[in-house]
Amino acid sequence: MTPSRTASGEPSGELSARKSGPRGGRPRDPGVDEAILVATRRRLVTDGYSRMALGDIAADAGVTRPTLYRRWPGKLELVIDALDYGLRAQTAATPPLLLEVMTPKEAFTEAIRRVDPCYYNPDAIVLQGGFISEADRVPELLEHVVTRAVEPRVSQVENVLRQLTDRGAVRADVDTRTVATMVFGAYFGAFLRGDDARTRAGLADKLTASLWPALRA
Incomplete structure (x- = not known):
């Protein structure tokens, strides 16, 4: 049976909690993390790594740039997490x-x-x-x-x-x-x-x- 998926191909709600959390303040919203990772994967396909911009990803995900930077220090770290997000979803969906x-x-x-x-x-x-x-x-x-x-x-x-x-x-x-x-x-x-x-x-x-x-x- 095919699982329900997000626009980028991952099962909805499949995001696992990241090891690193915010330093104090309110707990991170995993839904925001997932929206950013899904937007990143979509931009990798349409723009490629070099051309994709963090500002575009933030806009696609409906968040601000500071929200994105509080979670990832740069593009490489974000992309690696986005790749791992997809791999986790794939592993979970593969019998x-x-x-x-x-x-x-x-x-x-x-x-x-x-x-x-x-x-x-x-x-x-x-x-x-x-x-x-x-x-x-x-x-x-x-x-x-x-x-x-x-x-x-x-x-x-x-x-x-x-x-x-x-x-x-x-x-x-x-x-x-x-x-x-x-x-x-x-x-x-x-x-x-x-x-x-x-x-x-x-x-x-x-x-x-x-x-x-x-x-x-």
Whole structure:
């Protein structure tokens, strides 16, 4: 069942409390935090990191600039929190991958489906492409995305292949890292070649049809 979402794609009310709170005064309103983070994610898609302005984000969120600065000292800290907000929402909305109730081929297909950057957020490829373009100026952003978003998904494909190898369903000599990297890159390739979201949604089945005969034991 698809959870209800905000305009940026996150489930409504999914914001977790930040570790750092205000220094005295009234407690922070989590609804204000969420509005700012949602506005930040939207601006990342429409404007990109370099062009997005904190004043625009504050206006989009319906708050003042001092309200924003009381929570985040600068743009980098705000963007990293906005990314983590989306990742928390994605984790909460993604069911566990239960290999024991799947055939080996079904498990491999589902692992490929979940490696899609747009598996949860349809704007993810645009976001990640923007962070790649900022790698020289703001390397922390791309590093954060790779560590928190990309590597866990790609590693899951490797882990599934290893478990299927242990079950005797996949050849022991398969280069799991290369296979995992290849299926992840296939989604960017399809996007750049102009495939729409509907076409890319069927990519997992097509990749499995092409790769599984060479992988199975």
